[in-house]
Amino acid sequence: MEVEGTITTGYGKGAYFLGQEFYKSKFNEKCGFEPYPGTLNITISEKYLDEIREIKSNCTNIIKPKEGFGGVKYIKATLNDDIVGAIVFPDKTTHDENYLEFIAKDNLRKKLKLEDGDKVKLKI
Template sequence: MKIDGEVTTGLGKAAYFLSQEFYTKEFQKNLGFVPYPGTLNVIVGDDHLDEINRIKDECENLIKPDEGFGAVKYIKAKLNDKVDGAIVFPAKTTHEENYLEFIAEDKLRDKLNIVDDDVVTLEF
C-alpha cells in the first residue's frame, strides 16, 4: 500500500515511550534500528481507513509492554521512497484513526527538512 498524507505536529508523548528500554530493544531486534525518540505524524485521507484498519488488525508484529505501558503493533514502511522505518500502532493512543505514526532512526523533520502541512508518501 502506498498513500500520501499531510505531516502534522503530534502531542509529544512518543518521545517518552520511544525512550523506554524495552521498546528500543525490541525495535532494534526486529527492525534493525533504535528509533529516534519521537514519531512523524501523518494524517491520511479517510478513504484509506478501512484498509489501514485491516492491516492493523491483521498485524502480528507486537511489542508486549512492561507493566504500566501499552502494547505496540508495527509494520515496516518507507517514507518518500528514501527512509526505511515503521508505522507503529500503539494500543493506547489519543490520535484519531486517520493519524499514522512513522518511526525511523533519525529525526526526520531535520534530516528531510519536513514541516507541518508537507505532503509525504508512506509505503507499507
C-alpha cells in the same frame, strides 16, 4: 500499498515512550534500527482508512512490555521511497484514526526538513 499524507504536529508522547530502553531495544531487534525518540505524525485521507484498519487488525507484529506500558503493533514501511522505518499502532493512543505514527532511526523533521503541511508518501 501506497499512502499519501500530510505532516502534522503530534502530542509529544511518542518521545517519552520511544525513549524507554525496552521499546528501543525491541524495535532495534525487530526492525533493525533504534528509533529516534519521537514519531513523525502523518494525517491521511479517509479513502485509506479501510485498508489501514485491515492492516492494523491483521498485524501480528507486536511489542508487549512487561508492565505499566501498552503494547504496540508495528508494520515496516518506507517514507518517500527512501527512509526505512515502521508505522506504529500503540494500544493506548489519543490520536484519531486518520493519524499514522512513523518511526525511524533519525529525526525526520530535521533530516528531511519537514514542516507541518508538507506532503509525504508511505509504502507499506
